[in-house]
Amino acid sequence: MKHLLTAAMPREEAVALLDLAEDMHQIQEREVKKLPALRGRTVVNLFFEDSTRTRSSFEIAGKWLSADVINVSGKGSSASKGESLRDTGLTIAAMGVDGVVVRSGASGAPALLADWIGRPVVNAGDGTHEHPTQALLDAFALRRRIHGEASRGKALDGVRVAIVGDIAHSRVARSNALLLPALGAEVTLVGPPSLLPPAASDGTRLGVRAETSLDAVIAEQPDALMLLRVQLERQAGKVTPSPAEYITGWSLTDERLARLPGTRIMHPGPMNRGLELSSRAADSDASTVLEQVTAGVSVRMAVLYALLASDQGGSR
Amino acid sequence: MTHARTVLGPDEIARALTRIAHEILEANHGADDLVLLGIPTRGVHLAERLATRLTAITGEDFTARTGALDITMHRDDLRARPTRASHPTRIPATGVDDKVVVLVDDVLYSGRTIRAALDALSDLGRPRAVRLAVLVDRGHRELPIRADSVGKNLPSARSEHVSILLDEVDGRDAVTIEGGVA
Numbered sequence: 001m002k003h004l005l006t007a008a009m010p011r012e013e014a015v016a017l018l019d020l021a022e023d024m025h026q027i028q029e030r031e032v033k034k035l036p037a038l039r040g041r042t043v044v045n046l047f048f049e050d051s052t053r054t055r056s057s058f059e060i061a062g063k064w065l066s067a068d069v070i071n072v073s074g075k076g077s078s079a080s081k082g083e084s085l086r087d088t089g090l091t092i093a094a095m096g097v098d099g100v101v102v103r104s105g106a107s108g109a110p111a112l113l114a115d116w117i118g119r120p121v122v123n124a125g126d127g128t129h130e131h132p133t134q135a136l137l138d139a140f141a142l143r144r145r146i147h148g149e150a151s152r153g154k155a156l157d158g159v160r161v162a163i164v165g166d167i168a169h170s171r172v173a174r175s176n177a178l179l180l181p182a183l184g185a186e187v188t189l190v191g192p193p194s195l196l197p198p199a200a201s202d203g204t205r206l207g208v209r210a211e212t213s214l215d216a217v218i219a220e221q222p223d224a225l226m227l228l229r230v231q232l233e234r235q236a237g238k239v240t241p242s243p244a245e246y247i248t249g250w251s252l253t254d255e256r257l258a259r260l261p262g263t264r265i266m267h268p269g270p271m272n273r274g275l276e277l278s279s280r281a282a283d284s285d286a287s288t289v290l291e292q293v294t295a296g297v298s299v300r301m302a303v304l305y306a307l308l309a310s311d312q313g314g315s316r
Numbered sequence: 317m318t319h320a321r322t323v324l325g326p327d328e329i330a331r332a333l334t335r336i337a338h339e340i341l342e343a344n345h346g347a348d349d350l351v352l353l354g355i356p357t358r359g360v361h362l363a364e365r366l367a368t369r370l371t372a373i374t375g376e377d378f379t380a381r382t383g384a385l386d387i388t389m390h391r392d393d394l395r396a397r398p399t400r401a402s403h404p405t406r407i408p409a410t411g412v413d414d415k416v417v418v419l420v421d422d423v424l425y426s427g428r429t430i431r432a433a434l435d436a437l438s439d440l441g442r443p444r445a446v447r448l449a450v451l452v453d454r455g456h457r458e459l460p461i462r463a464d465s466v467g468k469n470l471p472s473a474r475s476e477h478v479s480i481l482l483d484e485v486d487g488r489d490a491v492t493i494e495g496g497v498a
Contacts, residue, residue: 016401023386023402032439035389065389152404305389310399 003114003121004303007132007175011155011182018140019152021295021302027064028294035301038067041098041308046088047124048074048104053269053293054124054133058101061300067098067308085109086116093117099308102126120307122300128169133300134268135175139183141288141295142224145264157184162217164250165228165276166195166240167205172268173228177206190217191250192241214250218259224288226266227252227276243275252277257284264288320479320494324468329451329489332467333362336449337369339465344416347374349444351415353385355433356403360384361484362451363420383407385419385440390432405436412441418464422480424450427461452491454478 001013009017027033043062047055055071062069072092074080079088085104092100099120102110107127114121125131143151146159161180167173167189180187189196189210196212197205204210211217218225230246241249252265257280265277265287273279282289324332344350347370354363367378383406394400419433430448437446449465454472468491472478476496483489 020402023388023404026405030440034439036435037389037394306399309394310397311395312398 001306003110003123004132004307005111005114005121005123006130007135007179009179009182011184014136014139014179014183015153015155017136017299017302017306018143020306021136021140021298022152024064024301024305025295025298027301028298033064034066035064036066037305037309038062038065041067042096043067043069043099043101043304043308044092044097045069045071045124046092046100046102047071048079048102048106048109049125051103051125053296054103057293057296058122058124058133058300058304060297061304064297065301065304067304070097085113089113089117093119099304122303122307125171127171128174129171130175130178131171131268132175132179133296133303134172135179136303137292137295137299138172138176138226138266138268139179140299141292142264142266144291144295145288146223155183156180159185159224160188160220160222161185161224161226162188162190162222163226163228164190164214164217164252166231167191167210167228168195168197169231170228174206176226177208181208188217188222190214192246194240214256218256221260222263224264224266225252225260226268227271229268229270230272230275247275251275252281254278254280257281257286260286266292268292320492322490322492323470324452324491326483326489329467329491332451333365334369336465336467337366337373340366340418340447340449341370341373343447343464347376347378349415350378350381351408351410351412351417351443352378352382353407353412353417353419353433353437354382355419355421355429356384356386358480358482358485359419359421361482362422362449363418366418366420366449381408381410385433385436387429387432387436390435392428392432405440407440412437412443414442414444416445416447417443418447418449420449422451422482423478424448424453424461424463424466425456425478427457427459430461431459451480452478 045058059069101122101124103124104126107129109126110121110123147154163173187208196210199205267289352363354360363382367382370378386403386405388400388402447464450463451467452470453466454470473496477494479492481490
């Protein structure tokens, strides 16, 4: 693995990354949260879009591995003075940086950067395209909920996951639709017709099954229900349901929650309580929301270690 | 490739581990505060075998005092080698503070693994003392490190390859040596 640009990866590689994250996860229970593996490495978090949790998560992950982490935000940087992505990337690379974590509103920006700067690039979310570390942390948190301490080496075979919301604009949905099936999970996308991506000739969307009725999917009792944030900022000019229509059709209300006794409730955050899901759903024992946040640090430690620890590149 | 010569068989490995178990108790004046930490992968199995013996000898349950200490993140050759997979660390519920921690590994060679283990251990707490038990000491130390208990001293050339085979991993117990300058 030279970069992490996409969540599309072979099953063995995904399981190996999750296992590595499982070993990293142990640091959470320690007094000294520091491993020396990336001592002397410098990682730049290059964020052209607002993000608190993803940026802090990468920052903590890098610091716990003893890397020096520098945050560069799009606002107030030379990007706002008109500098191109390429020039910004080359400038940062010229400072002797070992790896770049990039978030951009432009789909494909991390892949371009990876070509230009000749050092490891991690995609921390690009436009409506992908968010691979989010899919990895979702898989990690779900695997832990199901298998607990015995998670190592396991995948998600036969686990049924429904992803609900604005699928068309969601990089989280796309990355999960790539990663979870590779791990053996059965993914169903659920959303208003106007917010589903185009169907392929075989009827699938993003390579998986899609439905418009949340209630029909709830009747199937999925193992996990992943609610996506309603992203008002990505829907400009699109035909979308009103909040009231959205709640009626696709929100995890208290009433729907009561019909899902054994289903884990997932949300990538930040949550709009009352819109994507009720407060009771968000705070229920079935909710994995905070476990997902914790998993994020472990998964990002695993990714940074896999990309940056060795000068010889990955063994897998 | 020359033929691999067997240096220790299953019975000799069993006897060496029994002797090491007694040495650990003798040096510690009993079982108090002892914690065993095996270094993955084969050191973990050796620590578990020692725990079985210590339980039999003392009547105290040593399985609850036995764990695993992964050293991957503390290695000094991470940059120079392809990316290494890590292993789980399992620390007994008692922790390591003020305990006598016995590190257990299969082969003692350059000493760099043990250096990494001492660093990893210091991030987990402050043991009262740290001891080292190994099944084979093949020499060629690159650091000032020595073992407290050794199953077999095996003088070897650097060009020789020493293999520790354990039933749990390899399906049989043996220590073999092969290669070397023709």
